[in-house]
Amino acid sequence: MDDNKLKQLLKEQSYKPGKNEWFTPRVMNKLPAKQHSTGWINVVVNIAAVIACIVAWVMMLRYSDHQVITVRDIMYFTGLVGVSGLVAWQVLKGLVLADE
Amino acid sequence: MLSKLDEIKLISQCVLVDDRRAFGTLVEAYQPQVRRFLLNLTHGDDNLVDDLAQETFIKAYINVRSFKGLSSFGTWLYRIAYNEFCTNQRKIREERILTEAPPDTASEGSERAADAAMTVTQALQMLPEVERTAVTLFYIEDLPIKKIAVVMQIPENTVKSHLHRAKDKLRTIIGELD
Numbered sequence: 001m002d003d004n005k006l007k008q009l010l011k012e013q014s015y016k017p018g019k020n021e022w023f024t025p026r027v028m029n030k031l032p033a034k035q036h037s038t039g040w041i042n043v044v045v046n047i048a049a050v051i052a053c054i055v056a057w058v059m060m061l062r063y064s065d066h067q068v069i070t071v072r073d074i075m076y077f078t079g080l081v082g083v084s085g086l087v088a089w090q091v092l093k094g095l096v097l098a099d100e
Numbered sequence: 101m102l103s104k105l106d107e108i109k110l111i112s113q114c115v116l117v118d119d120r121r122a123f124g125t126l127v128e129a130y131q132p133q134v135r136r137f138l139l140n141l142t143h144g145d146d147n148l149v150d151d152l153a154q155e156t157f158i159k160a161y162i163n164v165r166s167f168k169g170l171s172s173f174g175t176w177l178y179r180i181a182y183n184e185f186c187t188n189q190r191k192i193r194e195e196r197i198l199t200e201a202p203p204d205t206a207s208e209g210s211e212r213a214a215d216a217a218m219t220v221t222q223a224l225q226m227l228p229e230v231e232r233t234a235v236t237l238f239y240i241e242d243l244p245i246k247k248i249a250v251v252m253q254i255p256e257n258t259v260k261s262h263l264h265r266a267k268d269k270l271r272t273i274i275g276e277l278d
Contacts, residue, residue: 006270009220010239015144017135023150024127027157028120 042094049087056080102129107173114164123164127157130174133241134181140236141185143225152188156181171250175243178251182233189229223273231266234259 060080064073102110102125113122134156138149159180160167167176224232233252237243245263249256 003267006220006267006274007239009274010224010235013219013221014224014236014240015136015139015221017132017139017149018146020131020135020150023131023135023153024124027127027131027154028124030154030158031120031123031161032158 046087046091046094050091053080053084053087057084102126108169111164111167111169111173114161115167123161126173130177131157133174134177137178137236137241138181138185140221140224140240141182141229141233148188152181152184155184159184171247175247175250178237178241178243178247179253182251185233186229220270220274223270226273227266227269230254231262231269234262235266235270238263 057080060076064076107126110119110122110126113119114126131153135149135153138152138156139146142148142152156177160177163180167173171179224235227235230252234248237248237251238245243251245256245259248259252259
């Protein structure tokens with residue numbers, strides 16, 4: 001029996017897997033939890049946000065006229081407090097997640 | 101079947117952004133050949149094949165960053181699948197030693213070759229594990245000797261001698277049937 005005949009016989013008589021449409025979904029469900037591969041992006045964004053807040057606070061304290069407080073000053077101050085709080089919350093959340 | 105370019109694109113998506121949808125496409129594309137390979141190694145045990153194939157793809161997902169592209173993705177999957185099969189066989193052997201059960205007749209059943217109902221595939225199951233793997237990869241999966249050596253992690257000459265011995269045995273068994 002030559003090689004080609006043997007190959008043909010093996011191909012014809014070998015086991016052939018039936019169609020299993022649940023195989024892929026089952027594998028996908030068993031995959032381990034996603035890695036936090038975007039962690040470094042969060043760190044860079046957080047650092048940039050903290051620097052921007054510091055710059056904004058310095059500018060406000062340096063350039064605003066302390067004798068006269070305008071509606072614009074109040075709005076600027078309120079907005080900065082809000083943004084600073086949000087940034088601080090994001091940074092704290094990032095630190096807690098990194099600890100976990 | 102995926103083109104080489106699509107395959108590289110999907111693997112890159114898995115490595116760079118942990119894209120599960122891309123990995124799902126790879127599983128869908130490669131699962132028939134991985135399951136067929138395992139099916140021929142396990143004497144057609146569907147349940148065992150599904151378990152081993154699932155474990156193969158989960159290991160591939162976990163280690164996809166270590167895939168260097170030196171061999172094709174399919175060859176890399178065959179290698180993981182073969183390792184899974186060997187680990188499973190080792191477990192079965194250890195359990196058999198512990199329970200002192202009689203060995204599987206398929207591995208030593210050359211007497212069964214005389215059975216008139218014997219097929220080439222049944223004859224294949226009589227071969228030792230390494231010879232059966234080499235024959236399956238060469239004749240059924242159409243892999244070249246070089247890739248079989250990568251999958252089985254043995255030198256090319258050893259693959260050739262396994263194939264040579266296996267062919268002689270298969271010819272003898274099949275010749276008895278003719």
